[in-house]
Amino acid sequence: xxxxxxxxxxxxxxxxxxxxxxxxxxxxxxxxxxxxxxxxxxxxxxxxxxxxxxxxxxxxxxxxxxxxxxxxxxxxxxxxxxxxxxxxxxxxxxxxxxxxxxxxxxxxxxxxxxxxx
Numbered sequence: 001x002x003x004x005x006x007x008x009x010x011x012x013x014x015x016x017x018x019x020x021x022x023x024x025x026x027x028x029x030x031x032x033x034x035x036x037x038x039x040x041x042x043x044x045x046x047x048x049x050x051x052x053x054x055x056x057x058x059x060x061x062x063x064x065x066x067x068x069x070x071x072x073x074x075x076x077x078x079x080x081x082x083x084x085x086x087x088x089x090x091x092x093x094x095x096x097x098x099x100x101x102x103x104x105x106x107x108x109x110x111x112x113x114x115x116x117x
Contacts, residue, residue, distance in 0.1 A: 002054035002062065009107040010054075013047035013069070016100050020076070023097065027088055035083060042076035045069065046104065059115040066115075070108045077101050 004010045020043040024036045046069045053065025080094045 004051040004054040007050065007054065007111075009104060009111060010047050010050045012100065012104050012107070013050060016097060016104065017043040017047055019097055019100075023080075023089060023093055026093065027083065031088065035079065035088070039076065039079045039083070042072045042079060045072040046076070063112045063115045066108050066112050070105055073101050073105045073108070 020039060024039055027036050027039075049065045049069035049072065053062040053069070056062050056065065077098055080089075080098055083089045084091050084094060
């Protein structure tokens with residue numbers, strides 16, 4: 001069992017989630033039940049799955065939940081890019097978040113590799 005609050009990947013994912021919620025507040029309100037809802041679900045899924053996996057009984061189970069978190073990471077990147085392509089949000093509002101998501105994904109893959117050793 002890992003103390004998820006001490007994991008840098010979880011801390012970074014929490015920061016990203018906070019920033020995503022701020023960006024969502026700038027999206028058009030008619031997207032509230034569609035894109036905004038989906039973006040928020042993906043964002044909080046990342047740290048939530050990291051935390052859940054850290055509390056599981058084995059490193060294999062932890063790695064499984066890290067895989068789910070990584071899927072949510074890529075899904076969130078896609079949704080942010082869709083928002084940009086639809087001109088719902090400016091690139092400068094999401095480019096930092098996307099870069100941080102790529103960093104979290106890299107951290108995730110490294111952590112999964114270390115768990116399998």
